[in-house]
Amino acid sequence: MAEGLRELKKRRTRAHIAETATALFVARGFEQVTMAEIAAAAEVSVNTLYNYFAAKEDLVLPPDEASADxxxxxxxxxxxxxxxxxxxxxxxxxxxxxxxxxxxxxxxxxxxxxxxxxxxxxxxxxxxxxxxxxxxxxxxxxxxxxxxxxxxxxxxxxxxxxxxxxxxxxxxxxxxxxxxxxxxxxxxxxxxxxxxxxxxxxxxxxxxxxxxx
Structure with missing residues (x-):
């Protein structure tokens, strides 16, 4: 049960970061928003942000969703x-x-x-x-x-x-x-x-x- 709760929290955190980033990108443009600004807006550390998304492009086109397969x-x-x-x-x-x-x-x-x-x-x-x-x-x-x-x-x-x-x-x-x-x-x-x-x-x-x- 504890492991399930941890996974749920991780999914929610990932979704929250992605939604926050998308809102910033749409409002200001993809190139104008930094990873640090996304982390601050999502209220997570930059390290945490990179743990979920290795590159800024992954926030818009996640490899598990925009898949070559x-x-x-x-x-x-x-x-x-x-x-x-x-x-x-x-x-x-x-x-x-x-x-x-x-x-x-x-x-x-x-x-x-x-x-x-x-x-x-x-x-x-x-x-x-x-x-x-x-x-x-x-x-x-x-x-x-x-x-x-x-x-x-x-x-x-x-x-x-x-x-x-x-x-x-x-x-x-x-x-x-x-x-x-x-x-x-x-x-x-x-x-x-x-x-x-x-x-x-x-x-x-x-x-x-x-x-x-």
Whole structure:
């Protein structure tokens, strides 16, 4: 029980620090806020802050949430018989219907997005994260299908899946900055996914079905 209480306190402290930092970043800009200022505002020591977040960018894009394994993880966990692209399309539709905060489907996401796009270190991290997601997915597809090292198909399929994921996020971002409400955005992007699915074609949509158990 005591260990559980300690873990709960750590989660609450981490969340409090991240929320405090986000508020400062949105109000003043990511580059203008120091780690010392965040620690003072959150009423923790600088050492404690670094124990929870190794870098300032981690406060905005936590490695456990903004993970390079996101797409590979979705594909890895798919149901037997389900192809890779179908698994990602299904998950995105589920997240859109649930209005997932991780997709930016919140009323306050617009200001947060403006802050992120104004910070070169954050935009660079997002670009690198997208590349890492594609690479991780390509490696998984190559392993699962037994493709040869010189077979370009796993990487090409992974890049198509990465593109559809990025297209969804960019559409949400653009519509958020245009002032549209989260519910309206979600419904529009759900319709967009239908168009994307048709565009991908059978070769991508049927690639790498998970082996039946």
């Amino acid at each position: 996101r797409l590979a993880g979705i594909v890895r966990e798919r149901a037997p018989g389900e192809p890779a692209a179908a698994a990602v399309l299904r998950r995105l539709r589920e997240e859109l219907r649930r209005r997932e905060r991780a997709l930016g489907l919140t009323e306050d996401f617009g200001r947060f997005l403006e802050m992120v796009r104004a910070a070169p270190t954050l935009t660079a991290r997002l670009e690198d994260l997208a590349r890492q997601m594609d690479d991780a997915l390509a490696a998984l597809l190559r392993e699962e299908t037994g493709a040869a090292d010189d077979d370009p198909l796993p990487a090409l399929v992974a890049s198509q899946i990465g593109w559809l994921h990025a297209r969804v996020l960019s559409e949400i971002g653009a519509r958020t900055q245009a002032g549209q409400a989260p519910n309206s955005i979600a419904e529009t992007v759900l319709a967009l996914l239908d168009v994307i699915e048709d565009l991908l074609g059978e070769r991508v949509l049927t690639y790498a079905p998970k082996e039946l158990e």
